[in-house]
């Protein structure tokens with residue numbers, strides 16, 4: 146007999162970990178199945194060479210592009226999922242992102258729910274993940290019902306100068322929302338040492354608000370929560386009607402096992418959730434589970450991004466650089482009708498990482514060593530919205546390999562955002578700059594390997610013909626199957642997706658608690 150639970154959650158990242166956290170207080174038994182293990186706390190957590198050059202925490206998967214070329218995707222299989230490596234920039238989508246938004250390459254479709262429906266869950270997620278920020282500074286943000294739980298992380302001097310220069314130039318910089326466990330007013334209570342290792346690195350001192358630290362670890366001694374690691378879900382089995390998932394098949398540390406539950410929630414990340422559903426095809430679901438619409442795996446999005454290293458004449462001795470954001474071009478630019486995107490800072494460059502990523506960077510300042518270039522670097526991250534295209538899709542072959550067909554969208558808008566940044570850099574005396582060919586969000590030779598912001602493969606909606614999930618994120622075609630990772634996004638906007646996945650997991654959690662009463 147397979148062990149039976151009230152709920153099985155597959156994947157412990159932003160979606161699954163947050164859902165487990167919110168369900169744990171309800172008197173239900175929860176099985177959390179995680180393919181990876183705990184990310185080891187070791188000195189390599191903060192070694193640029195180990196993290197960026199050797200890719201120590203990138204999982205050894207092989208995926209294939211549309212031409213059948215193998216590549217290693219930037220995926221992270223750990224308790225906490227991709228959030229173990231994320232930059233913890235925890236942004237809300239803009240209200241306009243929930244509506245239909247025309248772009249140069251097509252329409253960003255409306256969500257079946259509005260910003261107002263998500264607002265209470267965004268607030269709850271900001272409090273759970275202890276976000277530091279200052280609502281009211283960014284002119285493009287939607288309404289907020291409660292201020293962030295912690296004040297914004299202050300800018301270090303070079304960043305404060307940049308903020309002042311931007312404001313003097315007529316721009317509207319704001320303090321970026323950061324998920325770190327830092328209390329600047331009361332140093333002794335702070336865990337975060339405000340170091341340079343937040344973005345793209347695991348946090349050795351567990352001071353980053355990732356899904357393991359915030360959501361999963363606090364549940365480990367709960368009698369109603371069981372976490373199994375090294376447990377990869379391979380298939381979901383249904384009853385003869387095809388309406389109910391009856392069994393979850395797992396390979397755990399090399400052994401085949403099965404578990405049962407009343408409710409099954411898939412949260413394996415956008416590509417892997419599609420993979421599990423496609424592999425679970427049966428007589429009732431010949432194209433894959435929940436895939437009567439043929440939408441499972443389609444509409445894969447991952448943001449159109451660029452990293453830009455600008456050289457400042459004065460040294461930039463900032464350690465924690467992610468404190469500043471700029472949305473002046475989010476919805477358009479002068480004489481340009483299309484949305485353009487978000488500008489934010491990324492983790493501070495250092496010579497060792499640059500050596501791996503861009504050995505030619507000293508060409509920028511030939512009289513400087515790489516260490517000097519890194520010292521003067523001010524690092525920007527540009528994000529433009531990617532559109533859901535049905536032909537951008539995940540499929541699975543007979544050997545269960547993931548194939549990812551993808552062509553970027555909105556390249557013209559991304560170029561326009563870069564153009565706006567160049568103008569800014571001129572205005573603030575940092576005209577010399579370099580676009581990183583490779584960087585830690587796309588640390589591979591093929592851009593599609595940069596799957597950090599993957600989403601869209603099981604979008605939610607009201608029409609079962611064009612969406613996989615209903616507005617509660619339950620599969621239209623099944624009674625007890627839900628999906629709560631970033632697969633549910635009908636569009637991705639131009640800000641980081643993590644907070645929206647967390648907020649949605651809290652929203653779906655409230656629905657499940659009601660359903661299981």
Ligand SMILES: Cc1cc2nc3c(=O)[nH]c(=O)nc-3n(C[C@H](O)[C@H](O)[C@H](O)COP(=O)(O)OP(=O)(O)OC[C@H]3O[C@@H](n4cnc5c(N)ncnc54)[C@H](O)[C@@H]3O)c2cc1C
Pocket residue numbers: 155156157158159160161178179180181219221222223224225226227228230231232233234235236344345376377378379412413414415417418421585586596597598599629630631632641642643644646
């Ligand atoms: C380097 C990097 C930087 C980032 N920076 C930011 C940022 O600053 N802000 C932001 O908002 N977002 C950021 N992101 C993106 C953010 O981390 C993701 O959007 C978010 O984690 C997605 O949540 P998820 O639940 O969809 O997937 P994940 O968090 O990846 O969770 C999926 C989980 O499922 C597990 N899994 C996969 N397959 C199976 C299976 N078959 N069986 C069992 N378990 C399985 C995985 O191991 C993983 O733990 C970043 C990502 C990366 C990689």
